[in-house]
Amino acid sequence: MKTMTFIKNVWFGNLNLWKIVPVILFFTLWELAARYGPFAGSAVFPPFSEVLLEMVALFKSGVMMKNFASTLGRVLAGLCIGTISGIGVGILMGWQEKVYQSLSPIISLLYPIPALGWLPLLMLWIGINETLPVAIISIGVFFPLCYNTAAGIRSVEKKMIRAAHILGASEKQILFQVILPNAAPQIFTGLKLSSGMSWRMVLAAEMVAIPTGLGALIMKAESLIRVDIIMSSLVVLSLMCLSFEKILGIMERKLIGDWTDNA
Amino acid sequence: MPEIQLRNVTIRNCRNLNLNIKNGEYFVVVGETGAGKTTLLNMIAGVEAYTGSVLIDDVNVNPLPPFKRGVGYLFQELALFPHLSVMANIGFGLKAQGYSKKVMAKKISFLLELMQIRHLAERYPHQISGGEKKRVALARSLAPSPKTLLLDEPTSGLDPRTATHLSTELHDILKKMGVTTVHVTHDLKEAEKISDRIAFMVNGSIEKVATPAAFFFDPANTTVAEFIGMPNILECRQTRPLAAGLVEVVSDDLKIILPCNCRRIRKIAIPPDAVDVFDTKPSEPLVNPFEGTVEKIDRHNATVKVQVSIGKNRLTSELPANAFMNMSIAKGTKVYGAIRMNRLHHIE
Known part of the structure; x- marks a missing residue:
């Protein structure tokens, strides 16, 4: 009994072992499997240590930095355009019933189309250039954000709006001081969904059509059977996805954590 | 001179309501669920469209939006803003109506003291109890200094002891402030204790308006008599x-x-x-x-x-x-x- 309590305390204690140990175990297993497993010595499954070394080399040579910067620029541009337009249209739809009734069928029709489904169309419409990945990210970000913003605004309790009216608030004050703050948790859900999605979409767009960026680097590495470069790029991508989510999480806690369960 | 007058006011099941509520009066409306009590408050506040006339201080307030009627409203569901602290909730109406920061601070401080919730000023609605929420909502509705206060079941959902304490306290505070109050409840015992006059509503109509004592001695009809429990x-x-x-x-x-x-x-x-x-x-x-x-x-x-x-x-x-x-x-x-x-x- 005492031993069990001790293990529990160590595992779930201040050191947060329950969070760290599985990660260490994963990379150790990867290292061991690559060195002693069926693919040992083969170029198709390099050990984690070699991937790390390659990643450092790629950053030192500037190759990774150059491609990463291109990808990051596209993600930020697409995310900004998609976020502004998604939240803007979402606010209009959530706030004005007539706009909701008019746009809702179109949004419902287009939302289920996977973002990559737009790729062939966009390639024909805008050609293969810098605008293409930005456009595809914007589309991919727009729909979940628009949907979540509209749903968030529509779910704000009517009694709260009525109370604000009686207290003398104008329509603008009600929108900015009552409705948007209360719709914020759902808007953040849309933002978090979209930020991860934007990295997945930029990678796909770069792999298919653009000659620069992490996706393009992966495609080049694939043709040279450089799995270590592919894995390095994927690790960078995954770290970026995680960072964006963390940053949004911090923003969410800072902005609305005091009065929601995210405190 | 009556402060609030309803003249042939009609809305949904409430038809041709006529009522005079005196200046400074603590007026309680009782009746079963669905009798039209909340609808009556909504008409006075102007949050629902109606036909007929509502007069406040002899002025027809029909064309006026809710906040220009000088009416405060405590909703049954309270409708506190969850994203604002207790202090910001109380100050919401003052800010919306353009009061200066100095006046706002003074009024908020007065109401925090009056409602005995100063210690809760920085907290959010989800961090306080049901009774405390009611006090915050009441302070919020009193902040813009309304001449008339509408209270929709202010003690519902509270344990009997807290409810009794709160309703008595409410009555004392509002009487002291000289605010004309229309208080809706289904609890006759509560009405007896705090009201200057009681109105009894059944199916959208006002069956009787009287002082608590007169209410018991002359119930007007069997519906009222049954509601008050056929007193000895x-x-x-x-x-x-x-x-x-x-x-x-x-x-x-x-x-x-x-x-x-x-x-x-x-x-x-x-x-x-x-x-x-x-x-x-x-x-x-x-x-x-x-x-x-x-x-x-x-x-x-x-x-x-x-x-x-x-x-x-x-x-x-x-x-x-x-x-x-x-x-x-x-x-x-x-x-x-x-x-x-x-x-x-x-x-x-």
Whole structure:
């Protein structure tokens, strides 16, 4: 009994072992499997240590930095355009019933189309250039954000709006001081969904059509059977996805954590 | 001059309502769920469209939006803003109406003190209790200094002790501030204690408006009489003043003590649920005790009405069904009882 309590305390204690140990175990297993497993010595499954070394080399040579910067620029541009337009249209739809009734069928029709489904169309419409990945990210970000913003605004309790009216608030004050703050948790859900999605979409767009960026680097590495470069790029991508989510999480806690369960 | 007048006001099931509420009055509207009590408040506040006229201080306020009617509204659901602290919730209306920061701070501070919630100022609504939320919502509705305050079931959802405490406190604060108050409740006991006048609503119409005492002595019709529980009305022969604002009245074989600063009481009304009946003599002394014989027993769903003859008097007691089941009371048996003095009404 005492031993069990001790293990529990160590595992779930201040050191947060329950969070760290599985990660260490994963990379150790990867290292061991690559060195002693069926693919040992083969170029198709390099050990984690070699991937790390390659990643450092790629950053030192500037190759990774150059491609990463291109990808990051596209993600930020697409995310900004998609976020502004998604939240803007979402606010209009959530706030004005007539706009909701008019746009809702179109949004419902287009939302289920996977973002990559737009790729062939966009390639024909805008050609293969810098605008293409930005456009595809914007589309991919727009729909979940628009949907979540509209749903968030529509779910704000009517009694709260009525109370604000009686207290003398104008329509603008009600929108900015009552409705948007209360719709914020759902808007953040849309933002978090979209930020991860934007990295997945930029990678796909770069792999298919653009000659620069992490996706393009992966495609080049694939043709040279450089799995270590592919894995390095994927690790960078995954770290970026995680960072964006963390940053949004911090923003969410800072902005609305005091009065929601995210405190 | 009446402060609020409703003239032939109609909305949904509420048809041709006419009502005068006096300046500074604490006016309570009672009735069953769905009687139209909240709709009445919505019409005064102007949050629902209606036909007819609502006059406040003799001014027809029909064309005015809610906040220009000088009305504060405490919703049953409170509708506190969850993203704002207690202080910001109270100040919301002041900020919206363009009060200066200095005035806002002064008013908020006054209301925090008045409602005894200063210690909660920085907290958010999800961090405070139900009773505290009610105080915050009340402070918020009082912040823009409304002339009239509408209270929709302000004590619902609270435990009986907190509810009694809050409603009494509410009454005292609003009377002190001179705010005309329209308070909606389904609790007649609450209405009796705090109201200057009571209006009884049934299916969208106002059946009776009267002072609490008059309400019990002249229920107007059987619907009102049934709602107030068919009180026992006793004629009083003698009134003897006692100490500390109490008097003793004699009604045939009954001697009843009740709170009153008066010399002569003609009639008293005793609600049946203010009459307790026991099958054995209680060991501890009781106020207004009596002994009698059971004449009639009427069983209802959750209650049992027991009619007891005490000499020439007859009293009906309403007991909870489970309490009745635990006693051996039958027609013709001798019973002991007591009359609770805090719910007695009288005519001088």
